[in-house]
Amino acid sequence: MLGRCRRRVILCDTGLSRNRWSHAVHGLLTRDGTPPAELLRLAREQLSPYDTVELVGAEVVDALRTADGFEIRCSDGTALHSRKLLLATGVIDDLPAIDGLERFYGRSVHHCPYCDGWEWRDQPIAAYGRGEAGAGLALGLTVWSRDILLCSDGPAALSPRMQDRLDAAEIRLREERVLRMEGTGDQLERLVFDTGAPVARSALFFASGQRQASELPARLGCKFTETGAVNTAKCESTNVPGLYVCGDASREAQFVVVAAAEGADAAMAVNKALLEEQLAANTLASRR
Numbered sequence: 001m002l003g004r005c006r007r008r009v010i011l012c013d014t015g016l017s018r019n020r021w022s023h024a025v026h027g028l029l030t031r032d033g034t035p036p037a038e039l040l041r042l043a044r045e046q047l048s049p050y051d052t053v054e055l056v057g058a059e060v061v062d063a064l065r066t067a068d069g070f071e072i073r074c075s076d077g078t079a080l081h082s083r084k085l086l087l088a089t090g091v092i093d094d095l096p097a098i099d100g101l102e103r104f105y106g107r108s109v110h111h112c113p114y115c116d117g118w119e120w121r122d123q124p125i126a127a128y129g130r131g132e133a134g135a136g137l138a139l140g141l142t143v144w145s146r147d148i149l150l151c152s153d154g155p156a157a158l159s160p161r162m163q164d165r166l167d168a169a170e171i172r173l174r175e176e177r178v179l180r181m182e183g184t185g186d187q188l189e190r191l192v193f194d195t196g197a198p199v200a201r202s203a204l205f206f207a208s209g210q211r212q213a214s215e216l217p218a219r220l221g222c223k224f225t226e227t228g229a230v231n232t233a234k235c236e237s238t239n240v241p242g243l244y245v246c247g248d249a250s251r252e253a254q255f256v257v258v259a260a261a262e263g264a265d266a267a268m269a270v271n272k273a274l275l276e277e278q279l280a281a282n283t284l285a286s287r288r
């Protein structure tokens, strides 16, 4: 969008997109089922005709607000100056520390039922997590399957009301420590506990928390929501003048389609802000 507005854009990206563990992006109309790396390849290919957009593979290690914009420092020593700054730095998921998880993550172990629940409809599914978060995930998964087992990997710490809701939804609870995941290839088949029998499961969804992937929003003085997202306002603007934050790092739903839409929204806002600055400068100059 910014490139199409003939703005000079420098896109710094280390390329570690959050969904790189996944085999397919779901819920992205017209591109449903595309592997994340292919989506990235297509995005870069479609940016290439825009000579206004420059892709830089470096990490931004620091950013500072100045009187007329931002000073940006990259890991390769490059220093950049920009009038506006749009961060789409994403989040990092805290993965459960269960032996074998990495083998299944993004294939038969997931965190988001909206992204991957459909593929496991009517299958035996485990919800992994403690307290209200784990129980809420288990209840949410009943949309996709009636065979849900909640694994709290320790005391579940549930309120009597939540326990009643689980019982009413026929969700079983196992509080034993989860020792490991077993399966064939990247297909989960069973969970092994420290006591009691292993349980057969085709998929596991977890609720273990997440954090900002970059310190840049905090370092630049952004305000955050209670859940740790950057507290953005209209068109992804922040409390820091000239700074916009979009995608998972900001406070709305975390989907590829939403991240892209927020990017377009922010781009329009950045373009309008730059246009207004130019028009004001023109008016000032014409009065002299």
Ligand SMILES: Cc1cc2nc3c(=O)[nH]c(=O)nc-3n(C[C@H](O)[C@H](O)[C@H](O)COP(=O)(O)OP(=O)(O)OC[C@H]3O[C@@H](n4cnc5c(N)ncnc54)[C@H](O)[C@@H]3O)c2cc1C
Residues within 6 Å of the ligand: 012, 013, 014, 015, 016, 017, 018, 019, 020, 021, 022, 024, 025, 026, 027, 028, 058, 059, 060, 061, 088, 089, 090, 091, 093, 105, 106, 110, 111, 112, 115, 116, 213, 214, 216, 246, 247, 248, 249, 254, 255, 256, 257, 259
């Ligand atoms: C396993 C998994 C499966 C998923 N499946 C789906 C799905 O099916 N459908 C769906 O809609 N969503 C899915 N999601 C969510 C989706 O991945 C995110 O909503 C989306 O990636 C958000 O995009 P983003 O640009 O905000 O962040 P990211 O994709 O995390 O991209 C952030 C980018 O910024 C770069 N970066 C960060 N800091 C710096 C820095 N300082 N300097 C330079 N570059 C930096 C990173 O390297 C990365 O390339 C899934 C997530 C996971 C973890």
